[in-house]
Amino acid sequence: MAPLIELRNVSTHYVSQRGTRVVRAVEDVSFSLNAGQTLGIVGESGSGKSTLALTLLRVLPTAARIAGGQILLEGDDLVPKDEEEMRRIRGKKIAMILQDPMASLNPLFTIGDQVGEPIRLHEGASRKEAWRRAIDLLKAVRIPAAETRVRQYPHEMSGGMRQRIVGAIGISCEPRLLIADEPTTSLDLTIQAQYLKLLRDLQEEHKLGLIFITHNLGIVAKMCDLLVVMYAGRVVESGPVSRVFNTPYHPYTEALLQSIPRMSDTRERLTAIDGQPPDMSALPLGCAFAARCPKVFDRCRKEAPPEFSPEEGRIARCWLPIQAAGEAQP
């Protein structure tokens, strides 16, 4: 059986109006995810996480274009599809929850209208039917007094409630894949925990594939089966979460893991990664992380490492495991 979603060497580039400047926001990204599984995508701001999410749904800004690769949804490539076909997939088969719940709802329409909108659109439900389903969805995301809330406007809700409503919109047409882009950054910790539990329950109930875009490795540890680490638009490491956490192959992953504060810490200061992420419009010749890497050596600066699989199910884009494998079997 084909995986729910599989990306093969996907690249998305931003091209300036005259075509002189190209930003390779997403470059040569591959991963796959089965139904019912959760994938975490982590990386610094500007590493291409959000662009990757928008690429999956092909809702990109006008300056961006998919430069290559395949996006297979249950074996069916999305890249060559026209706008009309994509429209029928958005919100229906792949849904997305945006970063900012406070800004994601239109201030001029009722909650019921906005939650019911995809149902009317994709399933041709009547206004009345969509309204009834909206109430059920609000109950499903545990909004108290759903019958009253459905008639209210976004400004009458708290942040946590709005986030759950955005979640309700996400699952309104029972999508196969739900992408959540930093869904908890603007929520306080207790609400965060509740929301994550809610997403988990919804996932189990609907056998959802879930993609979590975050820079919170704690959430990844709790929620995800698979992990993809992005740096400067590329996947630098990927694999099952527990194995990546135990034995990271890429120095960047290692550094990320060390920067998580732990209860058992006796360190005085948190470990930070020195330096700045590279300028995406002028990437260095070699490995993009070379300038900040503690284990850098000559080859890293001259040549970008290819994708390499040091063990079954794992991928790392680093010269170190490649060399180690080379030494093991000369």
Add this chain to the structure above:
Amino acid sequence: MKQYILRRLGYSLLSLVLLSLTIFLFIRLTGDPTTLLTEPGASAADIEAVRHRLGLDLPLWKQYAVFVFSLLRGDLGDSFYYQTPVFELYFSRLPNSLTLAIAAMGFSLVLGIPSGILASVRVGRFWDNAGKIFALLGLSVPSFLVGLLMILFFSVYLQWLPSSGTGGISHLLMPAFALGWYFAAAHMRMTRSSMLEVLGSEYVKLARLKGLPESMVIAKHAFKNALIPVLTLAGINLIQMINVAVVVETVFAWPGIGRLLYEGVSFRDFPVVQGIVIMGGAMIVATNLLVDIVYATIDPRIRMEK
């Protein structure tokens, strides 16, 4: 909602009181109207008789009291020059002015809003640039020049349209265009910038992510939000059209309130000027009140405000 309207009403009355005081004092700085109303060389006694008849011999505060109390009874006084009630004069001219202002507003919205939307969805492309040139021309070419050029071309050269006066649609076309021209550009620019802001918002992104067709994203989710600032501007502009119409009405000899005001100022006809300013002010205040209420019905957040 009820409390909201009451509060707005209170502010409106206060503005009108301040306005009446201001115009009453300022029009009296223009000089003595009796010199324009008597024969040259009239005797001091004759002049004094005219002053007494017009009530100009009373102390200033008494004149103001007379003005305000007759205003409360719905009387704006009699014109010094025409010797008829200002109310009658005003209402005889009002239909002409309103016809012109509404035609000009309609024209400016019909041209401004769609071209603004078009520019915003084609930002940086041909239609956006065409719109920018149009906006530049609209905002920088004054209405009297547009009016005179049109008279030259359509009335003198082509002889298609009458150059002045009222009558059918043919009389209305040029003044409405001259008056609406500037505002069409202003409405276009406001629509464009407002649409651009809304199109970049997260909720428009979410509407696209829901799978809505782009036409619906623009018409339902973006346009309704973008309309709010455009509506405010149009409300304020409708008022301006009645003021700015002084110039356009003079150019086209359009017998509206603008021309009446122009005459009133020339003859130092105090009651006419006071009356028009108060009536104009009342219209401004009423329009603002209406815009506020329309706002509140469109936007639920304002409705809730205490």
